[in-house]
Amino acid sequence: MRDPRDIAIGVFFLALSGVLLFAIQGFPSGTLAEGMGARLMPLVLTLCLAFLSLLLLLHGFRSGRYQPGENLAPAGRALDPPLLGPHLKTPGILIALLTAYLLGLEYAGFLAGNAVFLLLATRSLGATWKGAAKTSLFLTVLTYLIFGVALDVPLPAFSLLAR
Numbered sequence: 526m527r528d529p530r531d532i533a534i535g536v537f538f539l540a541l542s543g544v545l546l547f548a549i550q551g552f553p554s555g556t557l558a559e560g561m562g563a564r565l566m567p568l569v570l571t572l573c574l575a576f577l578s579l580l581l582l583l584h585g586f587r588s589g590r591y592q593p594g595e596n597l598a599p600a601g602r603a604l605d606p607p608l609l610g611p612h613l614k615t616p617g618i619l620i621a622l623l624t625a626y627l628l629g630l631e632y633a634g635f636l637a638g639n640a641v642f643l644l645l646a647t648r649s650l651g652a653t654w655k656g657a658a659k660t661s662l663f664l665t666v667l668t669y670l671i672f673g674v675a676l677d678v679p680l681p682a683f684s685l686l687a688r
Contacts, residue, residue, distance in 0.1 A: 531585030535578045541624065542575035548628055567627075618649045634683035635673070640665045 549571065552564035626642040633641070643661035648654060672678040 528585045531581050535582035535585055538574055538578040539582065541620065542571050542578060544624065545571045545574070545627065551631070615649055619646055622646050622649070630681050632683075633681075635680035636665060636669060637683055638681070639668060 545567070549564055549567045552562070552567065554562045554564045622642055622645050626638055630638045640661050643664050644657050647657035647660045652660065669680070673680045
């Protein structure tokens with residue numbers, strides 16, 4: 526009486542949590558005197574993701590509602606969507622883009638990384654290329670002005686050729 530969908534999604538997000546925990550190890554952690562540091566928020570969010578993934582796994586193993594071959598749906602309608610189907614395409618693309626963005630931010634820099642991520646993410650959500658480009662440019666410039674200029678937050682610079 527296991528729900529393979531919850532188990533598969535829980536395993537995926539637990540593995541993603543592990544990748545993200547590894548990726549943020551290089552971020553400065555800060556001290557009480559200096560402030561929180563760049564690692565705190567990604568660490569908190571990643572630990573929340575891991576915890577929720579474990580809860581989903583537990584639910585998947587303890588669930589009694591899914592029994593293969595059992596048809597509880599009204600006539601002509603499917604009860605459960607397939608484990609991996611078209612309904613997971615956009616979230617899967619966004620998760621892959623976000624993971625690539627986080628792993629490549631150190632090398633691509635904030636401006637290039639943010640612009641490419643927002644362009645592809647907006648496009649995957651259904652915008653036209655022109656609309657996605659406008660949105661990406663606007664949000665990248667706005668974010669840079671707020672955090673890089675107004676709040677003077679050090680943002681990663683382009684370093685792909687320097688390595």
